[in-house]
Amino acid sequence: MSQKPSDRPSSDGPLASAANAENNTDNAVEGIEEESRNLWLFQYVPSWLTSFVMHVTIILLLTLVTNLVPTKEPVNLVAGDAGESVETDSDINMDPLGDFNETLEKQSAIDVSQPSLVPITDAPEIGSISDLNVASDILNTAEMGMEASGNAFSAALPSGGNEFSGRSDAGRGAKARNAGANDATEGAVALGLKWLANHQLPDGSWNFNHQVGPGDRSSPNPGQFDDCPIAATSMCLMAFLGNGQTHREGDYKELVGKGLNYLVKNQRRVNETCGSLLDSDGRSSMYAHGLATIVLCEAYGMTKDTGLHDPAQAAINYIAFAQDPTGGGWRYRPKETGDLSVAGWQLMALKSGLMSDLEVSRITTKRSVKFLDAVSHASSSKYGYRAGNQDSSPNMTAVGLLCRMYMGWKHDHPALRKGVEYLAKRGPEIGDSTNMYYNYYAAQVLRQYGGDGWTEWNKLMRDHLVKELSREGVTKGSWYFKGGADYGPEAGGRIYCTAMAVMTLEVYYRFLPIYRDAAMEEEFPLD
Numbered sequence: 001m002s003q004k005p006s007d008r009p010s011s012d013g014p015l016a017s018a019a020n021a022e023n024n025t026d027n028a029v030e031g032i033e034e035e036s037r038n039l040w041l042f043q044y045v046p047s048w049l050t051s052f053v054m055h056v057t058i059i060l061l062l063t064l065v066t067n068l069v070p071t072k073e074p075v076n077l078v079a080g081d082a083g084e085s086v087e088t089d090s091d092i093n094m095d096p097l098g099d100f101n102e103t104l105e106k107q108s109a110i111d112v113s114q115p116s117l118v119p120i121t122d123a124p125e126i127g128s129i130s131d132l133n134v135a136s137d138i139l140n141t142a143e144m145g146m147e148a149s150g151n152a153f154s155a156a157l158p159s160g161g162n163e164f165s166g167r168s169d170a171g172r173g174a175k176a177r178n179a180g181a182n183d184a185t186e187g188a189v190a191l192g193l194k195w196l197a198n199h200q201l202p203d204g205s206w207n208f209n210h211q212v213g214p215g216d217r218s219s220p221n222p223g224q225f226d227d228c229p230i231a232a233t234s235m236c237l238m239a240f241l242g243n244g245q246t247h248r249e250g251d252y253k254e255l256v257g258k259g260l261n262y263l264v265k266n267q268r269r270v271n272e273t274c275g276s277l278l279d280s281d282g283r284s285s286m287y288a289h290g291l292a293t294i295v296l297c298e299a300y301g302m303t304k305d306t307g308l309h310d311p312a313q314a315a316i317n318y319i320a321f322a323q324d325p326t327g328g329g330w331r332y333r334p335k336e337t338g339d340l341s342v343a344g345w346q347l348m349a350l351k352s353g354l355m356s357d358l359e360v361s362r363i364t365t366k367r368s369v370k371f372l373d374a375v376s377h378a379s380s381s382k383y384g385y386r387a388g389n390q391d392s393s394p395n396m397t398a399v400g401l402l403c404r405m406y407m408g409w410k411h412d413h414p415a416l417r418k419g420v421e422y423l424a425k426r427g428p429e430i431g432d433s434t435n436m437y438y439n440y441y442a443a444q445v446l447r448q449y450g451g452d453g454w455t456e457w458n459k460l461m462r463d464h465l466v467k468e469l470s471r472e473g474v475t476k477g478s479w480y481f482k483g484g485a486d487y488g489p490e491a492g493g494r495i496y497c498t499a500m501a502v503m504t505l506e507v508y509y510r511f512l513p514i515y516r517d518a519a520m521e522e523e524f525p526l527d
Contacts, residue, residue: 233259298355
C-alpha cells in the first residue's frame with residue numbers, strides 16, 4: 001500500500017507568520033524612510049530624462065526575459081495507428097499532485113523509441129531486492145491523488161499474497177491433485193524449470209534465441225526474436241513464480257533474484273508516476289510490458305518485498321497511461337487502437353496487481369469493458385482480434401472469456417457458459433499442430449469454470465504435454481511445437497514453448513479458483 005505524504009509546515013502558514021510578527025513594526029518604519037529618500041528622482045531630475053531612463057530600463061528587461069525563456073522544440077508523438085504522428089510540445093505536464101486519471105485523458109501517446117527515457121534506478125547486487133528504494137523520489141501513489149480522488153482502488157486482500165497461496169508446497173498437494181495434477185505433471189514442471197534455468201544469461205535475462213550465451217547452447221529450435229530480452233525474461237520468470245519459486249523461497253532463489261534485478265534495472269521512467277518495460281522491437285513492446293508487469297506484481301504479492309512495490313506500481317500505472325482512451329484497448333504502442341492479444345496480457349497484469357494489493361484505476365477497467373464488448377461476437381460468447389468486421393477465433397475467445405471472468409462475470413452468466421461449452425467441445429489443440437497460446441488461455445478458462453468439461457479437457461492436455469516433454473540429451477526438460485495458429489514457436493522458439501508448457505501444467509495451483517465459495521465478488525469494481 002502507498003504511504004500518505006508527511007505533513008510539512010507551509011512557508012506562508014502559521015509558523016512563518018509567528019516568526020515574522022515581531023519584525024513588522026521596524027520594517028514599516030524603514031519602508032517609509034526608504035520611500036522618502038527615493039523621491040529625489042522625481043523632484044530634481046527633468047521629466048524627459050526620467051522618461052528616457054525608464055523606457056530604456058523596460059526595453060532591457062524585456063530583452064533579458066525573452067532570452068531566458070526556453071524555446072519549446074516539437075517532438076513527434078505516436079497517436080492512433082503506428083506510423084502516424086502529431087506535433088506537440090516536449091514538456092508534457094504530468095502533475096503528480098493532480099488527478100491521475102484526468103491527467104491520463106490529456107496525454108498523447110509517447111514514442112517509445114525516444115532516447116530521453118532513463119533508468120529509474122541502478123539494480124543492486126543479486127539477492128538484495130529488499131534493499132531497493134526504487135523510484136521512491138518520483139513515485140508516491142498517495143501524492144498522485146489516487147486515493148483521494150476515488151478513481152483508483154486496491155483489492156481488499158490480506159497481506160501475504162493470499163491469492164498466490166496455492167503455489168506453496170502445501171498448496172501443491174491434495175488440492176492440486178483434486179484439480180487434475182499428478183506426479184507426472186509435477187515431474188515435467190521440475191524438468192522444465194531446470195532446462196530454463198540452464199539457459200539464463202549471466203546478467204539475469206533470457207533470450208528467445210537460447211543459443212546465445214555461455215555454456216552448452218546446442219539445443220535446436222532457437223527463436224527469431226533475439227532483441228526481446230524483457231519479454232523472454234518475463235515469460236521464464238512467470239514459470240518459476242507459478243511454481244512458488246521466488247527470490248526468498250525455493251530452489252531457484254538466486255536465479256529469480258537475478259531475473260527480477262534485470263527487469264528493475266531496465267525499467268524506464270516515462271514521467272513522475274509511470275515506468276515502462278519495453279523491448280526495442282516495436283511489435284513486441286507492449287507484450288513485453290504486460291508480461292513484465294505480471295512478474296513484478298506476482299513477485300511483490302508473493303513476498304511483500306517492499307523493494308518491489310514501487311516498480312510494480314509504476315508498471316501498473318504505465319498500463320493505464322498506454323491504454324487507448326477511446327476504444328479502451330492496448331496494442332504495440334501506447335494509445336493505439338487495441339487488439340485482444342496485447343490487451344489480454346495487460347488485463348492479466350492488472351489482475352495480478354489487484355491480487356497483490358496494488359492500485360488499479362477504475363477508469364482503466366471501465367474502458368477495458370468497452371473494448372471487450374467491441375471485440376465480442378455471438379452475444380459475447382466468442383471474441384475476435386480487433387473491433388470491426390473480423391471474425392472470432394478460438395485463440396481470442398479463450399483470452400476474452402478469461403478476461404471476462406477476472407472482470408466479474410458470474411459462473412452462471414449465459415455468455416460465459418456458452419463460451420466455455422464451445423471451448424470444452426473443441427478441446428485442446430494438440431498433435432501435429434499444437435497451439436500453446438490457445439491451450440494456455442483455454443486451460444485457465446476451463447480450470448476456473450470447473451465441471452466435466454474441465455476434467456475431460458485437462459486429461460487430454462495434461463497427458464499430451466507429459467508425453468511430448470523431451471527427456472534425453474541437450475533438450476531434456478524442454479518442449480517445442482509447431483502450431484498452425486500459434487506464432488510463438490517461430491518467434492520465441494524452444495524458450496517460448498517450454499515456458500508456456502510449464503505454465504499450463506501449473507494451472508492447477510497458479511491461481512486459486514475464482515468461483516470458490518470464499519471467492520471475493522467484483523474483483524474489478526467498476527462503479
